């Protein structure tokens with residue numbers, strides 16, 4: 073069994089770096105604060121006797137040697153970058169749970185046949201730089217190192233320059249690194265476990281995701297003198313599409329999701345009929361055929377809206393990954409460890425993307441969820457219970473040992 | 479007859495200050511560019527022999543003395559501030575038409591019995607600071623100088639500080655200034671004159687206006703893991719209110735108007751369900767009873783939406799003025815001048831608010847409209863024909879002379 077207090081203390085220590093007044097954390101990828109967080113975790117790893125390597129996209133691998141160093145490592149990990157108004161647990165928990173597994177094995181003097189590795193991946197959140205889940209995406213070849221390097225934040229700073237600046241541009245070529253199996257612990261970021269009063273979520277799969285930018289172009293005109301019948305109001309037309317995004321998701325329960333999260337109105341003046349509206353669309357489903365049906369229905373609705381309204385409507389897909397079912401061996405290992413330890417449990421499909429979906433392209437992978445308060449994440453008030461975090465870490469310990477062999 | 483070429487040249491000269499790439503003007507109230515525009519117009523006034531006074535809210539009065547200085551002046555005016563993506567004519571035409579009337583009388587050596595004044599009023603547009611038509615509103619006592627001074631832009635800068643900064647906080651107490659009659663020339667900002675192929679719009683009345691801020695508060699949460707049924711999506715709820723604003727206006731043709739022009743979404747992130755949405759509502763009608771019915775229907779819809787959705791919805795009225803019928807004497811003077819000059823004409827109800835509605839609280843007032851291209855205003859592509867602008871200015875000349883007596 074792992075040491076829950078030590079895990080909690082490490083989480084609270086790391087959360088001080090970038091702490092916000094409302095109890096959250098703002099530690100955006102490749103900022104000075106990210107460097108400080110990375111240095112702290114790497115320091116802890118060295119204290120625990122781990123060897124540390126960094127790859128060219130800044131992914132960090134902290135290795136505990138096995139009796140048979142030629143075996144591919146059993147890996148766990150997550151990320152330590154946060155949302156602009158993020159919490160203490162999203163990502164950080166997965167990294168520090170891995171460290172706690174190693175510390176526990178050290179305490180008990182337990183060696184494993186296969187090596188163990190704890191990884192943290194660069195820019196999972198995608199808040200400062202797109203694409204999201206950048207480090208693990210480059211690692212598994214979902215997109216190239218050059219694409220990632222070229223990404224820029226809103227101030228025009230590039231991933232390449234910022235990575236070099238904070239001293240985390242390593243030498244290792246991303247992905248030249250066999251993996252035996254990959255596990256990731258994470259807070260659920262949704263309300264399912266808490267509602268069902270369960271401690272451990274076994275994650276059979278992660279939903280696929282499609283992201284779009286939609287631009288509706290009308291004609292800006294004065295809100296007073298322009299008769300209702302002569303308007304080309306880009307916002308009014310947009311509202312019907314925004315509603316359809318939710319209606320489409322509701323047609324495909326229980327795993328359809330549809331969200332419009334970002335909206336910009338031009339010129340955004342009280343007495344001007346909006347001439348242009350830009351907004352994001354986020355569609356998800358755990359079934360790729362249904363995700364594709366949702367995609368088609370949305371495009372068809374936009375076509376109808378375009379001809380009904382006479383306004384120009386542009387729609388562009390800006391991100392996509394298919395649903396990711398996890399490997400039966402890893403899902404099984406999580407399920408068995410949970411049963412052995414006697415925690416209440418249920419299956420929870422992940423609605424959020426995780427580095428595990430990219431790791432899953434290279435090796436058998438699985439995830440372990442624990443509840444978070446009110447299902448809230450991507451919010452400074454994100455919270456989780458210490459006993460739940462401990463339970464998830466115990467499951468991780470046993471699942472990893474099952475794969476690494478004592 | 480006035481000099482149409484000189485009027486056009488002055489309009490084009492003023493339009494250089496804050497000129498935008500698309501041929502429009504961005505010269506927001508109390509910015510450095512506003513100061514530059516003010517300085518240019520004041521310079522022209524001095525060249526034309528006018529005396530200039532500035533009041534405490536920055537309204538500028540440019541006076542041509544009459545044979546009888548104790549008579550209240552016959553005034554004309556408008557504004558030179560613009561929308562963020564505004565045109566060259568909105569407001570500026572009314573001010574420079576007044577200046578052209580004076581220049582013409584100077585050329586011809588014509589004196590008037592009553593003094594003439596050309597005014598430009600501070601922050602008519604209401605884009606940077608609310609309330610709209612601020613200078614004329616303070617002048618007529620619609621709201622207090624303190625209210626106006628306290629208004630802040632989105633960066634937190636106040637009217638008081640910005641007025642002092644650009645050097646246009648005058649000494650004169652606003653409103654201590656009798657007026658004999660007030661005329662304002664303006665582009666129509668709507669399509670009615672152009673559709674009917676008429677040159678001069680005689681304006682019997684201006685629609686009343688009600689402005690609101692609406693804030694819908696839900697719960698921000700992750701767009702992936704949060705099931706559709708458990709969301710408190712502030713944007714989705716907002717879209718139904720946004721649509722109702724237009725539906726209400728459509729129920730009261732031909733003079734009902736409903737517009738949502740400004741929207742802010744928080745936190746405005748692609749994968750976060752919006753926790754809060756703020757938007758503006760603009761309702762208008764030329765009949766105060768109908769405007770009130772529209773107001774009541776909107777509040778009732780918001781009440782129903784609040785209880786149906788369970789979300790908190792705040793609605794606050796931030797501006798209101800009732801419909802303003804103009805004075806028969808001034809409407810008559812415009813009608814007669816138009817007939818005498820032989821221009822084609824029709825009556826046009828103004829959907830836009832104008833400084834004239836506040837001036838109308840202190841003196842008989844009337845307005846003269848000329849067509850603008852495609853009825854478009856509050857847009858960089860706003861355009862008007864030089865011969866139409868000249869015609870409107872000729873009508874202004876004759877209407878003012880009729881009231882001021884030669």
Ligand SMILES: NC(=O)NCCC(=O)O
Pocket residue numbers: 196197198204423424425426702749
């Ligand atoms: N876990 C997480 O927040 N990932 C970001 C990508 C997503 O929106 O699912």
Ligand SMILES: NC(=O)NCCC(=O)O
Pocket residue numbers: 294296343602603604610829830831832
């Ligand atoms: N003329 C004009 O644009 N006035 C601003 C107030 C309004 O929205 O009507």
